[in-house]
Amino acid sequence: MKGPLSSLKILDFSTLLPGPFASLLLADMGAEVLRVESPGRLDLVRALPPHDGDTSASHAYLNRNKRSIGLDLKRPEAVELVKRLVLDYDIVLEQFRPGVMDRLGVGYAALKAVNPALIYVSITGYGQTGPYRERAGHDINYLALSGLASYTGRADSGPLPLGMQVADLAGGSLHGALGLLAAVIQRQHSGEGQQVDISMTDCAFALNGMAGAGYLACGVEPGLESQALNGGSFYDHYRTRDGRWFSVGSLEPAFMQAFCAALGRPELAQRGLSPDPAVQRTLKREIAIEIERRDFAECSALFAAIDACVEPVLPLSEAVEHPQLKARELVVEVPREGAPAQRQIGCPIRFSAGLPEPRHIGAALGAHTDEVLRELGYAAQEIEALRASGALG
Structure with missing residues (x-):
């Protein structure tokens, strides 16, 4: 079965969580996603515990259904290979700080010159413009600057460090995938590509929703435990006699x-x-x-x-066994080479026509390098020459 996005081919330069979760959703829905990984700059999620055998469980999940090619973009041969790839993979997803891809020779302007229909999605902490464009940050910082943290927590103890990455996922991942698909639809009508600028801080700021609307229109500043939905009313969590x-x-x-x-x-x-x-x-x-x-x-x-x-309030061990989540088939068995299938969180989006079965867990770095190059028409001796040059991982 082919998914609804089977016509899309995406070159994914992202690492960690925001970009990979966006491309996971797209791959689950049928897009062909090729990860471009540096052999000398490990995606830290590969080392993130816990491990299932030799594989990080997080990496195996986030990179499900994607292929991996190892390229050293500091080598001119690798840059030329990317330019050849974007003639076929006409959507790029990247997550470097502004200017990094330009310095490597694979920024939007350079690749657009090769393929004018290219869609180029850039996910960063603060966006491509503004005084913070090159500043480092993590999810907790984006939530802090966006105003969300100021009214999420307890009045006597302050803002809470959330157990999941709101700005990374709801900001970078979901808005990144949404922007990408919107650009695809426009390209279908105009034939033109474009760059999509996703700032996780921008997206977190947009998540202020009702509280932000109340402040901007009426000057009502939300505070900790000051509103009906943030602990200022009975809408809350309550402890049972046995500590649940x-x-x-x-x-x-x-x-x-x-x-x-x-x-x-x-x-x-x-x-x-x-x-x-x-x-x-x-x-x-x-x-x-x-x-x-x-x-x-x-x-x-x-x-x-x-x-x-x-x-x-259920721990994960109970949530995965809840009859509602089981009925929705949110836990899937994903094949992996040489070992039993791995249980993972399934795609949460349902289509009446169905989705393709998961194909494999996240691949080893460069696992598909030779396969991809052969598909591009490279002969065996050309692949060996590229490997000898240090361009391949």
């Missing part, structure tokens, strides 16, 4: 009434509508007392029986 947790999101009156009735405290429901912070603080204390009177199993049985937007 439940999420309570019973915002609508019908859900709140069902929730409070299940607790045996129907009189609390009316307080959920109050905008008074003092009332909300008191309500939270009452809910916390009621939840903590029960252990996790009792709460699970109690709330499973009602529709009130109350769900348990």
Whole structure:
């Protein structure tokens, strides 16, 4: 089976998380993705624990369904090879700081001269322009500068270091894939390629959503635990008697009434509508007392029986076995050479026509170099000459 993106051929220079997660989604949906990796500059995700045998589990997942070619872009022969590749792989995804690809001779202007229809997606921390364009950063920094961290956390302890990379994934990966596909659609109509500039900080700033709209239009500055959805109301997590947790999101009156009735405290429901912070603080204390009177199993049985937007906080070991996630087939078996299949998170996007089965886990660096060069028409002696020059990995 071919996926909906089977017509796309992408040359992926990215490493770590943002670019590789974007190209993972595209590869799962059928795009042909060829990773270009430096033999002398290891993608650090390859070394990231835990390892399944000799392979990083994260790398095996993020680079599923992609091929790998090893190229030393400091060698002119490798640069010429990239220029030959973009005649076929007419979408480039890269994640270097601004100017790095230009200095290597494979920037947008250089490759556009070879293929004017080229789409060139650049994912960076701060974008191609502005005073921070060359500044180093990580997910926690992008969330801090974007304003998101200022109202995500607890008033008595400050912003929280989140357990997943919001700016990397929701910013770089998802916006990067979206921008890439938008450029493809425009090229189908105009025949013209373009560069897509994705800043993870820009995208994180856009995620301010409702809080940002309220500040810009009305001057309402969100703070820690100051709003209904960031801990300023009963919408929160509550500890059970045995140290587990439940999420309570019973915002609508019908859900709140069902929730409070299940607790045996129907009189609390009316307080959920109050905008008074003092009332909300008191309500939270009452809910916390009621939840903590029960252990996790009792709460699970109690709330499973009602529709009130109350769900348990599950560790991954339980999440993967949850009947909803199992019904959605979000855990897949991915083939790997010489070993049993590896369990991985599946593609979360569903199509009525289906998607191709996963082909393989992330490949070894340069595993497909000779194969790709043969497809480009290189003879065996030409490949050996390139390898002898140091251009190949």
